[in-house]
Amino acid sequence: MIPKIPLADWVDTFVDFLTDKLEPFFDLISEGIGNFVDFLVFILTSIPPILLILIFAGIALWLTRWTNALFTGVGLWLIYNLDYWEATLDTLALVLTAVVISIIIGIPIGIWMSQSDRARNIILPVLDFMQTMPAFVYLIPAILFFGIGMVPGIIASVIFAMPPTIRLTNLGIRQVPEDLIEAANAFGSSTKQRLLKVQLPLATPTIMAGINQSVMLSLSMVVISSLVGAPGLGADVYRAVSQVKVGIGFEAGLAIVILAIVLDRLSQNIGKQKQN
Amino acid sequence: MSQAKIEVRNVTKVFGKSPQQGIKMLNEGLTKKQILEKSGMTVGVNKANFEIKAGEIFVIMGLSGSGKSTLVRMFNRLIDPTDGQVLIDGQDIVKMKPEQLREIRRTKLSMVFQRFALFPHRTVLSNTEYGLEIKGADKLERKQKAMEALELVGLKGYENSYPSELSGGMQQRVGLARALANNPDILLMDEAFSALDPLIRKDMQNELLELQEKMEKTIIFITHDLDEALRLGDRIALMKDGSIVQVGTPEEILTNPANDYVERFVEDVDLSKVLTASHVMKRPEKILLDRGPRVALQIMKDVGISSVYIVDKKQKLLGAVTAQDAADAVKNSKTLEEVMTHDVETIAPDTLIADMFERVANATLPLAVIDENHRLLGIIVRGAVLAALAGDEIQLNGNGVN
Ligand SMILES: Nc1ncnc2c1ncn2[C@@H]1O[C@H](COP(=O)(O)OP(=O)(O)OP(=O)(O)O)[C@@H](O)[C@H]1O
Ligand SMILES: [Mg+2]
Numbered sequence: 001m002i003p004k005i006p007l008a009d010w011v012d013t014f015v016d017f018l019t020d021k022l023e024p025f026f027d028l029i030s031e032g033i034g035n036f037v038d039f040l041v042f043i044l045t046s047i048p049p050i051l052l053i054l055i056f057a058g059i060a061l062w063l064t065r066w067t068n069a070l071f072t073g074v075g076l077w078l079i080y081n082l083d084y085w086e087a088t089l090d091t092l093a094l095v096l097t098a099v100v101i102s103i104i105i106g107i108p109i110g111i112w113m114s115q116s117d118r119a120r121n122i123i124l125p126v127l128d129f130m131q132t133m134p135a136f137v138y139l140i141p142a143i144l145f146f147g148i149g150m151v152p153g154i155i156a157s158v159i160f161a162m163p164p165t166i167r168l169t170n171l172g173i174r175q176v177p178e179d180l181i182e183a184a185n186a187f188g189s190s191t192k193q194r195l196l197k198v199q200l201p202l203a204t205p206t207i208m209a210g211i212n213q214s215v216m217l218s219l220s221m222v223v224i225s226s227l228v229g230a231p232g233l234g235a236d237v238y239r240a241v242s243q244v245k246v247g248i249g250f251e252a253g254l255a256i257v258i259l260a261i262v263l264d265r266l267s268q269n270i271g272k273q274k275q276n
Numbered sequence: 277m278s279q280a281k282i283e284v285r286n287v288t289k290v291f292g293k294s295p296q297q298g299i300k301m302l303n304e305g306l307t308k309k310q311i312l313e314k315s316g317m318t319v320g321v322n323k324a325n326f327e328i329k330a331g332e333i334f335v336i337m338g339l340s341g342s343g344k345s346t347l348v349r350m351f352n353r354l355i356d357p358t359d360g361q362v363l364i365d366g367q368d369i370v371k372m373k374p375e376q377l378r379e380i381r382r383t384k385l386s387m388v389f390q391r392f393a394l395f396p397h398r399t400v401l402s403n404t405e406y407g408l409e410i411k412g413a414d415k416l417e418r419k420q421k422a423m424e425a426l427e428l429v430g431l432k433g434y435e436n437s438y439p440s441e442l443s444g445g446m447q448q449r450v451g452l453a454r455a456l457a458n459n460p461d462i463l464l465m466d467e468a469f470s471a472l473d474p475l476i477r478k479d480m481q482n483e484l485l486e487l488q489e490k491m492e493k494t495i496i497f498i499t500h501d502l503d504e505a506l507r508l509g510d511r512i513a514l515m516k517d518g519s520i521v522q523v524g525t526p527e528e529i530l531t532n533p534a535n536d537y538v539e540r541f542v543e544d545v546d547l548s549k550v551l552t553a554s555h556v557m558k559r560p561e562k563i564l565l566d567r568g569p570r571v572a573l574q575i576m577k578d579v580g581i582s583s584v585y586i587v588d589k590k591q592k593l594l595g596a597v598t599a600q601d602a603a604d605a606v607k608n609s610k611t612l613e614e615v616m617t618h619d620v621e622t623i624a625p626d627t628l629i630a631d632m633f634e635r636v637a638n639a640t641l642p643l644a645v646i647d648e649n650h651r652l653l654g655i656i657v658r659g660a661v662l663a664a665l666a667g668d669e670i671q672l673n674g675n676g677v678n
Contacts, residue, residue, distance in 0.1 A: 182354055183393040187407040187458070188381035197409070201397045 019144050026145045033097065033151050040093040049080050056262065063269040072265070075258040084233060084255045091222050091232035091259065094150060098157035098218040103211060106162045110169025110207070111195065120170065127163040135160045135221060139228050153225030153234075161217035168210025172203030205272070212267045219260050233259070280327035280363075281462065281494045282351065287324045287360035289346050289518075292317025295358040308517045320346035322518035323360070330461075333488060333495045335505040337541075338515030344498045347515070348464050351496065352385045353377055364462070382411045386455035390467040392447045394439040400426065400450050401435035407458035425457040426450075428487065445476035452484075456491075463495045469504065481507055502541060506530070506550050514538055526550075547665050553632065554625035556664045557645045557654030562587050565594055569605035569612050572597055583641055585652055586616055593652040596620045596641055622646045625653055629661060636661055 019026070044052065057073035079088050113120045138159050142152035176199050184194045200207075222234035233256050240249030290298030290311075298317045301310075308319040321343045328334045336344050349355040351362055353369060362369045364384065372380065386407065394403050404422035413421070426432055429449040439447055448468060455463055469477045481504060488495065499505050505512050506526045513523045514537075522534035530550065533539040562585040563572055572584050576599045583598045594616070597605075601615040622644045623632055636643060636658055643656040 177393075179389055179391055179393040180395060183387070183389060183395070185354060186352055186381060186385075186387040186464075187410050187454075188378040189410050190378065193410055197406075198395060202395075 015141055015144055022145075030146045030151050033101070033154055034149075037093050037097050037150050037154065040096060041089060044089040044093060045086065049085050050077075053077055053080065060262070060266060063272075064265055068265045072262050075262060079255045079258060082251050082255065084236065084252060087231070087233045087236055087252070088255055088259060090150075090230075091219075091234065091256070094154055094157065094222065094225065094230060094232055095215065095218045095263065098154050098161055098221075099211065099215050101154070101158045102162040102165050102214045102218070105158075106165035106210075106214070107169050107207065110166045110210075111173065111200075113166065113170040114173035114199075115191070115195075123166070127166060130159055131163050135224050136227075139224065143228055148229040150230050152228045153221070153230030156228070157218040157221040157225060160221050161214045164213035164217065165207070165210040168213070169203065169207050172206030172210075173199045175206065176202045208267070208270060208272075212264065215263050215267045216260065219256065219263065222256065281330040281365065282328040282496075283361070283363040283366075284324050284326050284328075284347075285361040285363070287347070287350055287357050287362060288322055289320035289343075289350060289355060290317055290358045291320055299359050319343075319518045320355075321350070321357075324520050326513055326520060326523050328494060328496065330494050331492045332510040333497055333508050335497045335499060335509035335512045336515060337499055337502065337505045337509075337512055339500060339541075342515040343518040344500070344515055345466055346518075348466055348496055348498055351462075351464055352381055352387060354387075382407065382458070384460055385462045385464060386458050386460040387464040387466070388448070388451045388455050388468040390470055392439070392444075392451045392471070394447055394450055394454070396439055398438075399435065400431065400437050400439065400442070403439065403450055404435075404453045404457050406454055411458075421459070422453070422457045425453040428456060429453045429483070443476075444472050445480060448472060448480065456487075461494060463493050465495060465497045467498050467500070470499065470501070477504075484508065503549055514541065548630040548633070549628055551629050551664055552625065553623055553627045553629070553643075553645050553656060554653070556629065556660050557625070557656055558642075558660055560585050560644070560652055560655045562591075562652060564589065565612060565616075567612070569597070569602045569610070569615065572612060573599065573602045573606060576602070585620070585644060585655070586612065587652050590649075591651040593620065593622065593644055593646055593650055594618070596644075598641075617641075620644050623656070624648075629665065632656070633661075 047055070053073060053076040056076055057069045060072040061069035076088075079085060109123065113123050135156065138156040139152065142155045146152040146155055173195075180198060180202070181194070184198045189197065222230070222232055223237050224234070226232065226234035226238045233252050236252035237249060237256070240246075240252060288299060288302065289295075290302075292298060292315065294315075295317070297315065298311055298319065301315070302319065302322060306314070308322065311317055311319055324347060336347060338344050346355055350357045351364070351369070353372075357370055360370070364380065367380075369377065369380065395406065398406070401419070401422055404425055405418045408418040408421055423432075423435065426435060429452050431446065431449050431453060434442065434446070439450060442450065448471075451468070469480050472480060484495075485508065497505075497508055499508075509526055511523060511525055512529050514521045514529065514534075516537050522529060522538050524532070524534075529538065530542055533542050561575055561579055561581060563575060565586050565588060572586075576582065576584055583596050584602075585596045586594045588594055595618040597612060597616045601617075602612075604610070605612065605615040620641060621635060621639050623635070623646075625645050625647065632643065636656055642658075644652055645654045645656060647653055
């Protein structure tokens, strides 16, 4: 019989090695992300809640229909009324940070994938792996590298939520009709000109759909993130579950759902505004 | 020295795993079909050799899959030839480095596409500006040249529309304007009018011919439609299975098909839309006005016809006289001038047969073919028209009356 392969030991060794050698690097990332989130939370909390609610409703009105604006206003007010306002802002900061990082890293990777079949063939299985691995598993190395709190929660969210942005950026660019690419080339466009003037503008709706999915996925990570100490609505849900408090669990869960719907409507319509 | 604008030398394209292998098989004399069966590779273009002169409309014609698009895409290297040379103004484009190639695409060659290929996120103006923008022209120059091009194709006033708001014909005008704004020497048009409905298509053909009179570009026009080829082409190249089968003027192709393939291609053509008055006209019997009715009568008797045309010393058409009127004049000692009819139906030599059927059928006298100076060139007799349409080559003139 073949003895059990010590896969777990290998992974442990590898992670130990990383923590050991790359500690300054992780510290730097941790600090950068931490500062960004703190800053975001600071801004959000320094705006009076009612004013912030009105701002959100106003954005919804500008981007979409008045029904969405109404829902945004009433929904956020309900959260405020139920006294989940600060937790919601923590969660919002977490989600926004995760999405911003997903965009900053994901779109360039998506572009790279779209330009090279080899890159695509390497990256696609990695994305599959990232999405099928249970999200819990990411928490372990996240704690090791980044400690406890908001930052490991964000890192785990990014890993889980970034793939759609990458995939749809690649897809959007590859879906640009062949004859438009031919036209761009026939007029002597360089690769960069073709990308900036033709491919990216035409891929924008698809890329926005990817970002929208990333938003929703990172929201779906908030409860899991609370396991590593990320504050916010997820922590409230987690506490309610562990203490079997049904009422509180429902309230916190409802706040997450409202936030999800608001963010979904907003992020769905950001790209479309221009065309009307 | 009249150097060719584009020289195509031995240009070959093989699609597939090992194109060089395909070249070898072609050299061994295998056909496109045999190569496909043996190796799974497709011969797109097989050793094309011809020259395109500056300022001509050169039509490439052939059935679907015969390699037209592949061939024309090798002129600007949207497709890289497997073998051979394409010389543009003496420079081999196949050997060019990417920057050189971009430069030549920006300055010398523009392309018009079958499905228009307009950028949907850009306005008509901004589509038209694309080539200039890529070249780095400044905003003012871009706008000015693009507006000129739009005006040329009759789209002034639409510059702020989006392509999706325009009809097919208008969209292709934008495609043409986009190509012209760059002021290239050479226009590549791949089935540029094939997606348009027949009436619009004919308008566009006429407009292209009019534009060409002003611009004198070198135009490579691809089509699978013989009528279109004959209307537009100064010369036509016929392709089959990737090979060039015949290159010649429309007339040469029609009257002297190189082989069965060309002949079959040409067979279906509606001759009435190709042949003109000058192809079917006969030598007119004519006399000078001062010769008198007796001479007129004599000529008619000699040749066995019932009317004769009257011209002045410069061959200008004055009218006609019938045998009956001439006899009348002799009896009553009148002059020709008194009995002739001035009202003779005339047509221009480049009138298509299709456009003169009705008049030929209704006219009492044969139609008189006259040039712009009103000089009598020939006459159209009903029988000759019918014979020509039936494909009787003996009835056809070269470029005028022999
Ligand atoms: N990228 C490609 N890969 C493989 N084979 C190709 C490719 N492009 C064209 N071919 C083949 O090359 C041959 C010539 O194609 P091409 O498109 O040049 O024909 P065409 O004369 O333009 O036809 P159509 O009138 O349908 O546009 C065809 O047999 C086609 O299947
Ligand atoms: Mg084609």
